Amino acid sequence: MFGAALVVLIVMLLLGGAALGAFWWAMSDGQFEDPEEAARSIFTPEEPVGVPTDPALREREE
Amino acid sequence: MNRFRWIFAGSILTFVSAWCGLVLLPVWGLGDFEQVPDPGTGEMIPPELSSLEERGRDVYVADGCIYCHSQQVHPARARTDIERGWGSRRTVARDYMNHGRAQMGTMRTGPDLSNIGVRNPSETWHFLHLYNPRITSPGSIMAPFPFLFEKRKTGAGGASPDALQLPPEFAPEEGYEVVPTEDVRALVAYLQSLKLSSYDVPEAAKARIETKP
Amino acid sequence: MTPSDPEAVRKSRQERLEVDRAARWPVGMFLGSSLFWLLAGSVLALLASIKLHNPGFLAEAGWLTFGRVRPAHLNTMAYGWLSTAGIGIGLWMLSRLCRVPIADHSSLTLAAVLWNMGNAVGTFGILRGDSTAIEWLEYPTYAAPFLLASFAFVVLAGVNLVRNRRPGHIYISQWYIFAAFFWFPMLYFTAHGLLVLLPVQAPAQPPVNWWFAHNALGLWFTPIGLAAAYYLIPKIIGRPIHSYYLSAIGFWSLAFFYAWNGMHHLIGGPYPAFLITASVVASVMMFIPVVTVAINHHFTMKGHFKALLWSPTLRFVVFGAMSYTLVSVQGSLTALRSVNHVTHFTHYTVAHAHLGVYAFASMSFFGAIYYIMPRLLEREWPSRWLIRLHFWPSAIGIAIYWLSLTHGGGLQGLELNRGTTPFMEIVELTLPYLGARSVGGSLMALGHAAFAASFIWMLARRGLQGAEATLFKRRAEEAPDTLTARS
Numbered sequence: 229m230f231g232a233a234l235v236v237l238i239v240m241l242l243l244g245g246a247a248l249g250a251f252w253w254a255m256s257d258g259q260f261e262d263p264e265e266a267a268r269s270i271f272t273p274e275e276p277v278g279v280p281t282d283p284a285l286r287e288r289e290e
Numbered sequence: 291m292n293r294f295r296w297i298f299a300g301s302i303l304t305f306v307s308a309w310c311g312l313v314l315l316p317v318w319g320l321g322d323f324e325q326v327p328d329p330g331t332g333e334m335i336p337p338e339l340s341s342l343e344e345r346g347r348d349v350y351v352a353d354g355c356i357y358c359h360s361q362q363v364h365p366a367r368a369r370t371d372i373e374r375g376w377g378s379r380r381t382v383a384r385d386y387m388n389h390g391r392a393q394m395g396t397m398r399t400g401p402d403l404s405n406i407g408v409r410n411p412s413e414t415w416h417f418l419h420l421y422n423p424r425i426t427s428p429g430s431i432m433a434p435f436p437f438l439f440e441k442r443k444t445g446a447g448g449a450s451p452d453a454l455q456l457p458p459e460f461a462p463e464e465g466y467e468v469v470p471t472e473d474v475r476a477l478v479a480y481l482q483s484l485k486l487s488s489y490d491v492p493e494a495a496k497a498r499i500e501t502k503p
Numbered sequence: 504m505t506p507s508d509p510e511a512v513r514k515s516r517q518e519r520l521e522v523d524r525a526a527r528w529p530v531g532m533f534l535g536s537s538l539f540w541l542l543a544g545s546v547l548a549l550l551a552s553i554k555l556h557n558p559g560f561l562a563e564a565g566w567l568t569f570g571r572v573r574p575a576h577l578n579t580m581a582y583g584w585l586s587t588a589g590i591g592i593g594l595w596m597l598s599r600l601c602r603v604p605i606a607d608h609s610s611l612t613l614a615a616v617l618w619n620m621g622n623a624v625g626t627f628g629i630l631r632g633d634s635t636a637i638e639w640l641e642y643p644t645y646a647a648p649f650l651l652a653s654f655a656f657v658v659l660a661g662v663n664l665v666r667n668r669r670p671g672h673i674y675i676s677q678w679y680i681f682a683a684f685f686w687f688p689m690l691y692f693t694a695h696g697l698l699v700l701l702p703v704q705a706p707a708q709p710p711v712n713w714w715f716a717h718n719a720l721g722l723w724f725t726p727i728g729l730a731a732a733y734y735l736i737p738k739i740i741g742r743p744i745h746s747y748y749l750s751a752i753g754f755w756s757l758a759f760f761y762a763w764n765g766m767h768h769l770i771g772g773p774y775p776a777f778l779i780t781a782s783v784v785a786s787v788m789m790f791i792p793v794v795t796v797a798i799n800h801h802f803t804m805k806g807h808f809k810a811l812l813w814s815p816t817l818r819f820v821v822f823g824a825m826s827y828t829l830v831s832v833q834g835s836l837t838a839l840r841s842v843n844h845v846t847h848f849t850h851y852t853v854a855h856a857h858l859g860v861y862a863f864a865s866m867s868f869f870g871a872i873y874y875i876m877p878r879l880l881e882r883e884w885p886s887r888w889l890i891r892l893h894f895w896p897s898a899i900g901i902a903i904y905w906l907s908l909t910h911g912g913g914l915q916g917l918e919l920n921r922g923t924t925p926f927m928e929i930v931e932l933t934l935p936y937l938g939a940r941s942v943g944g945s946l947m948a949l950g951h952a953a954f955a956a957s958f959i960w961m962l963a964r965r966g967l968q969g970a971e972a973t974l975f976k977r978r979a980e981e982a983p984d985t986l987t988a989r990s
Contacts, residue, residue, distance in 0.1 A: 262672070263747035269672040270600065270738055273511035274519060280741045282814040282874070283883060308762035311781060312714040313693060319775065321707035351636040354570020360848060364771045368844070373922030383706035383773045391636065392708040396768060398848035398919060399555070399933075401926055423558070429927050431558050431934070437565040 323387040346480025360395035377487035404486040438474035525604030529611035533591030540583025545948040547576035574641040583622040589727040601668030607660040614656035621649030639716035676730035683726035714765035721761035728867040745802035753795035767838040786838030793831040819870030826862035851912025892953035900946030911936025
């Protein structure tokens with residue numbers, strides 16, 4: 229029973245370590261540099277800021 | 291962006307540390323109890339379940355009794371459990387060590403069952419109650435368990451000694467009787483074994499002090 | 504604000520179409536399956552609810568006894584409806600945000616089949632009598648291999664999307680989804696291992712059980728629901744999220760505090776006090792991420808609330824997001840020992856749970872599905888009336904559900920704490936509230952039937968795409984060289 233908990237602990241530490249690795253990568257990749265640009269990143273030239281993408285809204289607002 | 295660095299690092303570590311706190315610690319602290327000799331009789335307590343009682347526990351698990359019944363007595367300073375006669379003292383962790391699958395429960399649509407073996411030891415009562423709770427407890431919303439019983443033709447020699455003595459509105463038609471199956475016998479044996487507050491385990495002394503509000 | 508570069512528009516449309524078309528089969532399978540389980544779970548829900556005030560109802564057979572139907576309902580909804588929809592929604596958002604079409608079609612097809620088999624086997628197993636009676640983990644052990652194998656493929660597909668993503672910003676929704684895709688198997692693997700496969704001793708089981716169960720809500724359903732709100736609200740109204748900085752704080756404080764909440768289900772039980780206190784503190788600290796989310800969504804929507812009148816998809820998602828705030832505030836308060844003293848062991852807890860899994864998670868997922876399906880199928884939802892017939896019964900239904908059981912549960916708790924009140928009187932006082940819950944639940948089930956009808960009708964109109972699709976017809980008028988193929 230201790231053995232099972234130990235195995236799970238090791239797995240959890242490995243996965244937690246992987247998560248930490250992801251974080252350090254994100255830091256070095258500059259993910260946290262420009263939050264406002266990040267907020268705009270979901271928009272595209274086809275679906276730019278200011279244009280609703282719901283058909284019901286487009287009927288109303290155009 | 292320096293502030294982000296510390297929040298983020300801490301958060302990742304905390305997920306694993308939360309696991310250590312809420313999983314590992316309980317497993318290490320609450321997962322390794324051993325029986326102790328009873329100070330009076332020398333018997334090992336809390337007792338292990340017999341194989342019939344274990345089968346009964348499996349029936350309890352399979353039919354989901356836990357969704358309405360808890361198995362944990364709280365101290366008198368906190369709740370009315372002791373006042374309601376649900377136990378002579380609050381239950382402690384060691385009381386559950388032989389239960390296999392913990393059935394502590396989180397709902398009290400029905401009463402707590404930690405000490406039902408003390409409060410209600412009658413096998414006959416349990417058979418009637420399980421067959422249809424409204425026989426013994428009018429107004430109860432507990433599910434009936436007719437499938438834990440067998441309805442069969444009464445033998446030539448009359449009703450068998452096992453047959454349930456059912457009131458007319460619950461009895462089967464003429465010529466039929468209702469007898470318990472092995473499953474419900476096991477379940478009742480398990481219920482009768484539930485006397486969690488009865489054991490004089492080391493932690494019980496402190497728990498007994500808390501029997502008054 | 505029309506884009507000035509037609510070439511950029513053409514390119515981004517092409518890219519989006521590729522992403523949506525590649526998602527059609529894998530995401531569509533998960534979303535379609537989730538609706539089946541939503542219906543199955545709704546039937547089980549009604550059965551369970553009716554049996555509590557009419558215990559003789561369909562009570563002859565073991566298959567349908569309350570103690571089996573109730574966990575079957577919970578697990579079917581958690582793993583059959585919410586998780587399946589969550590996988591579909593998560594994969595689609597990941598694909599969109601990474602700007603990479605899903606490539607793992609075969610493995611995701613297998614994953615969908617395995618996931619459905621796991622749920623079928625699990626639900627059948629519970630009704631048969633093989634429930635583990637471990638709350639939120641009742642599927643018998645033989646269902647686990649299907650679920651874990653399936654999820655491995657899902658995670659791999661997610662990893663591939665992230666690996667191949669177009670360079671640039673990672674949006675907050677991607678963090679939530681990616682984290683959730685790892686958190687869920689970590690939770691399930693630990694819990695299944697320590698509670699079902701090689702169970703730890705009984706006194707240690709409830710902490711592990713409720714660490715799992717609460718985190719299934721907080722680190723699996725919640726991130727997907729929040730990811731959906733963070734992506735869809737801005738996308739639908741065409742405005743960026745109010746403060747990206749706030750959303751980052753929200754994410755990390757959620758990860759920070761949520762994982763410690765689980766013991767608040769065990770207040771008063773035979774556990775070390777420090778353990779319970781840690782969870783109570785963490786539960787109250789949840790105000791931080793919850794308030795940041797609420798502020799963010801409010802200020803994003805500010806000035807655009809009228810859009811809720813016209814957009815059904817926005818309505819579902821905003822209903823869900825507001826419910827998130829409500830249920831989390833309620834949760835933080837309920838974790839306080841003084842409040843918990845009244846609410847523990849009562850129907851109040853069930854109402855709270857449904858405010859979370861239904862008013863927040865399910866309504867958010869409904870909204871996401873209303874957004875995603877037309878983009879997968881390249882045609883619109885067939886009937887605005889059916890959408891209304893989904894939204895209103897669902898919203899009114901959960902309101903009745905929550906109000907009746909919160910009130911009834913509160914009264915139940917107050918009387919339980921009065922040692923002189925006979926138990927049977929407490930049972931009697933809850934009856935009208937249990938009946939009202941069946942009414943609310945019936946309305947919710949009606950909403951689900953309307954949803955399923957919409958979905959099937961939309962799938963069935965294969966040959967009729969184009970003419971009725973207002974979305975694409977309008978776009979064709981704006982940009983004559985559209986690439987929306989009418990194949």
